[in-house]
Amino acid sequence: MIAPLAASAAPYAALVMDARTGEVLYSKNADTRLHPASLTKMMTLYIAFTAIERGEISLDSMVTVSANAASQPPSRLGLRTGQKIALRYLIRAAAIKSANDAAAAIGDAISGDEAHFAARMNQTAKALGMRNTTFRNANGLTREGHLSTARDMTLLGRRLFYDFPQYYNIFSRRTADAGMAKVSNTNRRFLDAYEGADGIKTGYTVPAGFNLTASAQRGNKRIIATMFGGTSTAQRNAKVAELLDLGFARAPGRVQEQRPEPPQLLAQADIEEPSAPSGTSAKTIRVSGAPNRSPRPAPRPGVVSHDADAIALALAAAVTATPTPPPAPDVVAQAETEVAAAVETMAEVVAVAAPATASSPRPQPAPRPQAAPQTGFVQASAPQPETLELAAIPDAFDESLSEGDAVPNEPVFAQSTEPQPETLAMTKKATAPETMVLAALTPPAPAPQKQRQVVARASSSGGRNWGISLGKYASQYAAERALLQTALMESDTLGDALRKVATRKTGYEANFVGMTHERAELACARLIARSGDCTVIGP
CATH class of the missing domain: 1.10.287 (Helix Hairpins)
Structure with a gap:
């Protein structure tokens, strides 16, 4: 059992990747093995799509719900033992509603039972290069040894996009008909708030915290980011928005697309038998291969x-x-x-839709690169000021009520690392200033009619009345964005400095305030060394 503090503050981990090339643009604890929660369902769906492509099962196959699937705790579609339901509806429920019973029913239908499907999941993970992942079930409910990493889940998200483009847009649907009921997307708030977002999967359990693997496209750039260990839906969504913003800022505009190589996957009959309990005997039976060919299902256009x-x-x-x-x-x-x-x-x-373009849903290869790839950015270990303030955002929709292991008496297993400083800071109770504006979630807007000042968080300068100015910007949004990006890059130097947008007659001035004179001069020197604009401002 883990200590109460660790239970309320799951370890934080994150990774940002350029989906076009697989280049890592940012990482923090990316290879730490943590509870993936319902991000697990990405692998369940990957295997389901693979089985459909290889002719092992079809979207119209009628699945008989097993007792194991019907007994899964919420979030649920409401399946009953012995019920028959089309596979297409189970896929929708697992991808959109994150229904645990639907995911378990998919695994049992493809592999016969939970243990055999977990073995196939692990074989597939190995083939995809997910080196630090082990699965124990199809839905991600807490199980000892069921662990993954931010890096592995980001790789899996990239694979879903490239290997199954004809099915990928299911992850951006806000609602869908799941046969028994109309289901709503657990990720709909992020999809609606972040420009270009089109997936992929949320996750929540008590030991894992609030997780998300997200993908977004802007212009010819596509970024995939994964975060583990959020403290609420709103805090996690805001943090992932920052990560994606960082990715779009650092990714080069023109690169040569490098699609992942097709994986060497085994059919169910070729998967090694799960380990038998002690005192019993088991043998491995192999059947010679899967069907030689299975035509790809015709894409369903957005307009029928x-x-x-x-x-x-x-x-x-x-x-x-x-x-x-x-x-x-x-x-x-x-x-x-x-x-x-x-x-x-x-x-x-056809129930699982393809992208609206009739030609090909995959992104077109970009022209040959014009500049050398940038090196990955590694976050500093100290808590970031923007992470501290994100915990203060009120959360009107608690995803834990609709997804995850909400069973009170279920055992909780220890994490492999201590909670990170960022995560501990997120658990502190705070009240968000009414004037807080998240640059990552705020679309560009016309200048306000009334002049006002936007302060990012309540002042606690303690008499420190120096600061720095990054210059004036044409819009409030541009000033806020510059402050946020600078805070991410220079969190060590800026420390507890406050972000402030001052409205001037000539534009919007982006300032950090509440600093000592020495700290302000140091911060300006570092920013100027990065070819940035900076001026020390005093009392």
């Missing part, structure tokens, strides 16, 4: 009318090509009705 028109034209051409007398008007009307019904039926067959 495109396919409908093509089908209607093809059927009409086939009818007119037949050398028969012209049919009577009643026969023509009946044929048109049958064609429309056939089109509607065919449009409903």
